[in-house]
Amino acid sequence: MTRTYQLTFLVGLKSGILDPAGQATRNVLQHMEYAVQDVRIGKWIRVAIQADNAEHALALGQEMGQRLLSNPVMESFEVTVKAL
């Protein structure tokens, strides 16, 4: 019996890597007079998946994150699981 789990991936540039979109956003916020020091931007991905249990869903999530959902050269990701 499988059930549905929701995986949430947070994918972002590795910490040493320049984030031009974040810098542009920081500059605009500063011009709008917000006391902002740093901005980083990344993407979230929510996946509904069938799995035997939460551990299985999370293992599939780690695999999908490495194979497709992140670029391992420039990006890192974290994935969390929740039963739906």
Next chain:
Amino acid sequence: MTRTYQLTFLVGLKSGILDPAGQATRNVLQHMEYAVQDVRIGKWIRVAIQADNAEHALALGQEMGQRLLSNPVMESFEVTVKAL
């Protein structure tokens, strides 16, 4: 005295709106034989900001989300705050 807070925005297309990037990702994951039903993609934005207290930081976050960080026609956002 102000201190630094981290705001985290999760911005995404409103729920009725088609997400072509999510659909394309779902199709690829299905071809890779993952039992995936639905995929939605959005962005996260992390902002370090000076504020008097957490409530003030969150109020600034709501304002920034509406004025700059989301497109109110197509997107919704949620923002959370954490002391740094």
